[in-house]
Amino acid sequence: MYRRLALILALAGKDWRLFWADRRAAALGFAVPVVLASAFGLLLHRPPGDPARLPLAVAADADGPFTRAVVADLLASPRLDAKLVPAAEATACVADRDPGVAVVLPKGFERLPAGGDRPSVALLHHPSCGAERQWAEGAFTEVVMKRLARERLPTFLAADALTPPFEVAAAPVAAGGGSPAAFNAYTHSFNGMTLQYLLFWGMESGLMLLRERRRGVWTRVRAAPVPLGAVLLGKALATAGIALLQVGVTFAFGWAAFGVAVTGSAVGFALLAVAACGLAAATGLLVAAIGGTEARARSVCVLAILGVSMVGGLWMPAFLLPAWVRGAALALPTTWAMRGLEAVTWEGRGLRAALPGVAAVWGFTALFLALAAARLASAEARRRRGET
């Protein structure tokens, strides 16, 4: 019994020592969860005086003091980040998700609470903004009921006070003439998770290169008449090819099991898929170029990939993030790739809607490739001179 315990302790001690053998990697093992938790907390934290505000467009077909007062209340609501738009532009705003929800006060709204037919308030929403629609409906109802209670209490009480004196008619709006019915949560999930996994695959590919160095295979390759550029391009080609296969298999499964479909431009989808796979390959080379040891590179990459996935909207609706984060997300390739994929999958939009995403992702790919190539070439030159 004692002997077995001693054996287990010896084995555990060995793993303990192995963990600490690369001290920087060990330090990263503690730093990464701390940084991740802190960063995510920073992104999601709302101070008590600064609650999350739902972006909302407000339009009014009606006019009058009551309507203007309600509009003013909506614009001033601490729960809403409302802006006033002309009624004719409300649909276009929602189609562009700028913002994803709009409330249109109808003619007859000024006469609230009117007897007989209740006026129908249109609540336009982007198909991906189901949660925001519910939030907007609740906030809107609260604002109107408060205003009614303040200005027209006797009339309001004479009416059926248990029921709001208006109806809310929710209407999904899809961009580019696509069918709103094409959206399902699986589509968003398959877009986001596929992109995230491509980045993880890129990381693995980069780590493979670090392993090749450690095993000495890199020395054999360097001794062969092969230019460094060819080695890197070969690596990138394999990584991108496998990534493309992963995209194909993932979306084929999504289509067969959950109805995930490309309802817009198939060419746009293909261009985005190829661009995202190129990004995965470039990410891999960048990992190999700046990675250091495998354990260190893995820790840093996991941190970076989770960060750009979350901020890029691969996990959850972007409105949950502060405005500054939404702005900063435009500097990430994941944001553009996700927007493009959403446009050509369930939004049903054409090639033109995918092109900004394609261009942005290729731009980032070229940047990553250039950085990786420069760094690897410099490292190779130093190694040849015996400086490393």
Next chain:
Amino acid sequence: MPGPVALRLEEVRVRFGAAAALDGVSLAVRRGEVVGLLGPNGSGKSTTLAVAAGVLDPASGTVSVDGVCRRADADGFARKVGLVPQDHALYDELTAASNLLFFGRLYGLGGRDLRRRVGRVLACVKLADRANDRVGGLSGGMKQRVSLAAALLHEPPLLLLDEPTAALDPGCRDGLFALLGRLRDDGHAILLSTHHLDEAERECDRVAVLDRGRVVASGPPGDLFRPRAAGRSVLYGHLRDVLPKFLERAIRQRLGPGVEFEVTGRRVRLAADSPEALGGGLALVLAAGATLETFGTPPAALDRVLRRAADAAAEGAPCTAGSP
């Protein structure tokens, strides 16, 4: 008989930061000969091989294989070198044949010709029947042979092997050297590094001894490791029991000043000016009642070669027993 020079290093200097890793190394390896690089850790053996393989650029000096200088024609140089790195440097996940096909393609080989070469080199290293086995599942000796096969694929005149027997058992070691002997007879020039003096003595046609980045001795091992006529004969032994101090003193008195007798625990060392004097001393020790469990003369030791080289350098004479 060795043929023309395949590898030539002339006054090669390499610096790792402030330290000189190679300090004016000159070396020639001819076709049809096996040259061993011998030296303690950090003496520059692997660095010499890296320079010869073209993966490390010297700060000064020239490196050429079959007259092709790396600086002038890097690709042509690479095609003339077959490198067997110290680690097996293979993809464990791939089969032996897949590894060889990949490394062959790096040298511009392909198609039927490459497949034919893969079959041939696998047969050469006696692994034809393991072609489709994953390298990760092969023994250390087999991996070493696959590694050698990878270096032979493009039929280079020069083979470089970095500590090829470091992880091999004696049987595998003998097999590898038998193979290298055949390659030597086929006209390959072979340069290998080793820690093992006996290996260098037995298997190499010439040996270059490196110390602190310099070739301090070179020549046929028989000449290089032959005991000096003026050298002392030494015997090491292991006592069955610890010798009482009085007995140790008595033995020392009877041996006289010509024979050294040192006892450390149960280890004894006897040294004399001649083998005869040593034999006499040993007989006297045994007659005094000491029982030796084991005893023998020491193998030729690397430090002795290095010491002799240092002595020669101090006297101003190069310690060379053949061509450089």
